[in-house]
Amino acid sequence: MADKAVTIRTRKFMTNRLLSRKQFVIDVLHPGRPNVSKAELKEKLGRMYDVKDPNSIFVFKFRTHFGGGKSTGFGLIYDSVETAKKYEPKYRLIRNGLDTKVEKSGSK
């Protein structure tokens, strides 16, 4: 699919020293496209912020605005994968491939 000019803007950028990460709100402008995949977003963010390990970038909670063409979500860039493993919730680590899902038996 042609990359129809996806623009990424970050707002409310904050360096969270306590959790050793940078957190921000991401605005993605994608006119003509239904949605932008998270992998693509991570790659673009890595290029923007010069991140060595793209595994330490987490993007989540994206919502497309009314009418399409624009979506907003949150993003985090950790200082290292170790800190990411320490602070991130499990489901996000699994999404990034840093952890595996444990199959639990359902409630009776």
Place this chain on the structure above:
Amino acid sequence: MEETSSSPDKETVDREAPQLAAALKEMKEGLDTVKAKVQALTAKVKASQFPTAEGISYLEAKHLLLLSYCQSLVYYLLRKAKGLSIDGHPVGRSLVEIRLFLEKIRPIDKKLQYQIQKLTTIGRGAAESTALNEKETDAPRRTEDLLKYRPNPDMLVSKSDTTAEGGSGVYKPPKFAPASMGEDKMSRQEKNALRKEKETLRQAGQSDYVRELMDDLQGKPEEIREVIGTESRELSTYKAKWEERARREEELFTRAPVTKLEKKKQKHLLKSRNGLLGLTDSFYDEIKTLPLEDDGGEKMSGFGGGGGSSGIRKFKKHKRRH
């Protein structure tokens, strides 16, 4: 230490010498009395008549402060008498400090007065007391009544005690809750009329035509929004609500979950109707003035809200449970 060569005039010396002599004599007398009393006390303590092990520590601190103050005073006087300067000497500073402390504990003193007196009267009991201050010999009689001022729950009057006021035979209802005088109370009709007026004003401001008129009069620029058809009121309120919500979410860096009702409403609004949703927005304004079948709208104005909104609610497009 430099000896200040104070060169006073002979007249001032002659004038002040008798005053000085008198002051010194007074001081000597005072010191003598204090010495006698303290010696008596210490003798008694040594004879272990007054156990001082568990005293009020506050009083101990106060006594120490007073003692050190007196000592500093005496030293100060000594230096002055010998003609030595006190300019750089720490005694001046310590005098000021101790004086400050004494002033600060004065309010605490006052507060503890009651307690201390009570304790001393109890401690004294029937035994003969050696008055520690002169105040206390006069005080006990006066404070005899004061010491009984403790909280006395027996004196409370119950609220529901109606037989308390005997008297004149006129029935006075018991006062439980505060009641206010209804001075500016409007009658029900007046209140309803006011409400109706407010409602009509509000609804007038919402209609499209009036808004256009107002914009024109105020000179606001015409807004052209890129929307198919007219943007319905429903949609604009929905969008405003969601924008506010988004702003708050970004502030807190979290998302609030979307409830089922919200999802339903979202689906309803996103269904493409080719922009015809806003067509019937000004429908109510047009039918408001028409004489319709239910003329009970006039009588209904007695009920809260007036006939305006309650009458119109019958024509609501999508009866939704809110």
